[in-house]
Structures are given as structure tokens and as C-alpha cells.
Amino acid sequence: MALSDSLLTLSLALAAEAAFGYPHRLYTWIGHPVTWIGRLIKGLDRSLNRETRSFGECRAAGILALLILLTMTGLAAWILEWLFLPLGIVGLALLALLSGTLIAQRSLHEHVAAVSEGLRDSGLDGGRRAVSMIVGRNPQSLDEAGVSRAAIESLAENFSDGIVAPAFWIGVGGLTGGALYKAANTADSMIGHRTPRHEAFGWAAARFDDLVNLPASRLTALLIVAAAALHQGASARNAWRAVLRDASHHRSPNAGWSEAAMAGALGLRLAGPRVYGDVRIEDRWMGDGRAEANADDIDRALGLYRTACLLLFALAAGATLLTWIIAR
Template structure:
């Protein structure tokens, strides 16, 4: 089972890196995240009642999380059981399906659009592109702020959009990846500390923090190794930034890849930020320049590509080792 899961993971990473999630497929049937999102929205509407006490809303949030995991998880288990009967063809089909749970290619495209927007249209183009990937107010950002926001998003989403689903996919195959994606989508939709979701989204937020712990550390490690492979990056500074700053981030996970990226590029990331009308006074990751540029975004993307290649290589190596040990 573990060998099969690791094989699915390796193939899924390769497929997604090559073709991503085709736009025609999205237009025709949507995406697993949109399907899971529809379930979450229904549960939020039906279970998260404004007139209920905080204790009741928290209990309903726990119940909602169980349903959010159980429904797609059961479907994925059934689908994997069916595909496993088709041998190599079924394995390939599972990998193609699992590739939809990864975001190597789309993340690169979205962050590259910020770099290209800054270069082609200046601040206005950068603000427009970065508004597609971050929740902060783009009008409050100067060129350095736009560049930092893009790099921070790249680092954080490398962890929870790629390494985390890959980690759980490697352990549990297609169902493992689906369960992670369901939990992560729940956190993104109801896990924020707003008046409506402070109690109802408590379980989703805490569960997401827990399941992202191993991936955030692995993601930081991959970025540090990637930095060692580029002459203009510093693996030593990346490691120092992780050790010094990762635990100071308001998130128990985001600080790890952000600190690694900041140290590798000689930047300062995170720090005070504005979301809508709310100012978040977060700690700085790294002790380098705060004045990031489009060239820094380009370098961050190069580190990201190398880290993704390292992840694919690691998945293949573990799969081959597991196969050899199973014989």
C-alpha cells in the first residue's frame, strides 16, 4: 500500500508539473477544491447559526469538519479501491486524479504574473496581479510590498499547496491527498477569526495547523537545499533565519518556509501587513533587505522550481527504497 501511494505521488507530481490543471477541464467540471468548497458552504449555511451560543457553534464546527473529511474521503477510498483492480493503468489514473490536488504549475504562473506585471506596467500591474494571490489590501503596497507579498505567498503556498498534499498523498495515496485538501480548504473558508467563524471555524483552523506541521518543516528544508544549489542564494543564511525567526511568526507553520526563503534571498519578509482595514503586526522573517524587487521575485521562483524538483526526486527515491524493502 505504501509503495503504491508513493508511486501515485511521484507520478502525480510529474503530471502536474508538466500540464497543471487544464483550463478546459476546469470550465467543464470545476475542480476538487470547488466541489469541496460547495460542501463547506452548505454546512456553514446550515450549521453555523447566528443565534446559537459560541459553545454550540464550536460543536457544530467540529461536526462540520467531520463531514468535510468523511464525504470526500469516503469517495476517494472507493475510487482508489476500484482503480487498484486495474493494475498499472489504474495506478496511472489515480496519479492523474491526484495531480489535481497539487499546485506546482499554477502557483508558479500566479507569482510569475506579479513579476511580469511589475516589469511591464509598474506598480499598477504588480498590484493587480498580486491581488489574485493574497488577501491584503493591494492599494496599501508599494513596489517592495508587492514583491514581498508575492514571495511570501510563493513560500507559504509551496508548503501548504504542494509539500503538504504531497506528504499526505505519499502516506495515504489518493485518499490521503483528498483528506488533506478537504481540511485545508475548510481552513481557508471558515478557519479565519471573524465574528462569524471564530467559534464555528475553530476545529478547522486547529486541525489544519496540526496537519501542516510536518510539511512546513520539510518545505523549509527543501528551500534551504535549493539555496545551496544556486550561487546567488545562501543556504547558511536560510538556515539561520529559520532557526531564529520561524517560531516568531503568528502562524505555527508559515514562518518556516517564509524564513527559509527570506534568508536564502537576503530579504526581510512578513512583518506588519494590512488585510482590508486590519493591520497585522507580525514579526519579520530574515534580517536582509525589505526593499524587494521584481528581480527578487524572479530569484524566488528559481528557488521554488529547484525545490519542486527536489521534492519530486525525494518522492521517487523514497518510492524506490520502499519497493526494494518490500521485496
């Protein structure tokens, strides 16, 4: 797929997904590309990740599983491109609709907004119920400020790996590029954990996901900084300072960029110590503002997020136009 076609596909995909999302009825009928990828990952985990194997053998099996996953996902997406591209603008529109299923602008907004609504309508219990749908930490360990920070952190991190990253790879490689990224990211979320079962087998998935998220995490920080410059009550300067000071101290090589930018923009402290299950993780703070976040701060973060999504679309549309001008 030519770069101009992949960028047009991206622009259309971003607009369509923001407008319509992924219909729930369609999800209940046929599932979602992520669920299909997830079934393949589970099958590879069951068949290749055996307890009788040594650490090195499990790591090699995990590399093989990742290669199989990427090959099968990439081939399926490439076949769809091969079938649809000859159809011209109709084919590109169909590819854009398929590519839009790999982006989660609308659903992320809905899930994070539900936390704000839960806090306002049902107090701390409502906020805990809503935030448990989007974070892995123990919700019972969170007070109102902790629930609010968790929602904002999830918004920032998922803006990077759930929206900007797939958008970046769709822009670079069309549906195939986006599908390959989504396969890698889903593998990391399912098997890329340092648990007894997956520490060796999921090593390749975790490292590869870190690699493919590098460009998008930096772009996400820039989008949040730019969005802060357009919002009264947000600070682009503090967002950029927080990125430069704190992003590299996050335990993830990528998540710190978006979380630090969001924290600085809103005058908050995000990340920091947290509890997953019964385990307390001593993470560094992102930002140097107040830690006492609330539902209003979630709404402010959502406002920045919406603006950043518009900036991402403008960037994609501008890049599309530029490639057309150059081609002529």
C-alpha cells in the same frame, strides 16, 4: 493502498501536474476538486452555523461540520481507489492524475510569475493587480517592495500548504490521504478565520489544519535550504539561520518555516507589518536582510521554488525505489 503504491502515485502525480497543470477547459467544464469541496463547506456553513446558537454550540457545530466534510471526502476518494487499484499500473496512473489535481506546482508558479511580469510591463498598478489574485491584503497599501515581498511570501507559504503538504499526505495515504488534507486545508481557508461569524464555527478547521501542516512546513523549509545550496547568489546557511531564529515568531505555527527559509536564502526580510482590508497587523519580520524587494527578487524566488520542486520529486521517487528494494 500499500506504501509503495502511494509513493508511486505521488511521483507520477508530481510529474504529471508539473508538466500539464489543471487544464482551464476542464476547469470550466467540470470545475476542480477544491471547488467541489468548497461547495460542501458552504452548505455545511449555511446549515450548521446559526447566529442563534451560543459560542459553545457553534464550536460543537464546527467540529461536526469538519467530521462530515472529512468523512464524505475520504469516502469518495477511497471508493475511487477501490475501483482503480485492481487495474494495476493503469489504475495507478489514473489515481496519479486524480492526485495531481490536489497539487498546485504549475499554477502557483504562473500566478507569482504574473506579479513579476506585471511590475515590469505595467509598473506598480500592474504588480498590484497581479498580486491581488494571490494575497488577501489590501494591494493599494503596497508599494513596489511591498508587492514583491507579498508575492514571495505567497510563493513560500503556498509551496508548503499547496504542494508539499498534499504531496506528503498522498505519499502517506494515496489519493485518500491527499483528498483528506485538501478538504481540511480548504475548510481552513474558507471558515478558519477569527471573524464574528467563524471564530467559533471555524475553530476546529483552523486547529486541524495547523496540525496536518506541521510535518510539511518543516519539510518545506528543508527543501528551500537545500535548493539554496544549489543556487549561486542564494545562501543555504542564512536560510537555515533564519529558520532557527525567526520561524517560531510567526503568527502561524507553520508559515514561518517556509517564509523564514526563503527570506534567509534570498537575503530579504519577509512578513512584518501588513494591512488586510483596513486593519494593520503587526507581524514579526522573517529574515534580517533588505526589505526593498523587486521583480528580480521574485524571479530569484521562483528559481529556488523550481529547484525545490525538483528536489521534492527526487525525494518521492527515491522513497518509491527504496520501498521496492525493501519489499524485495
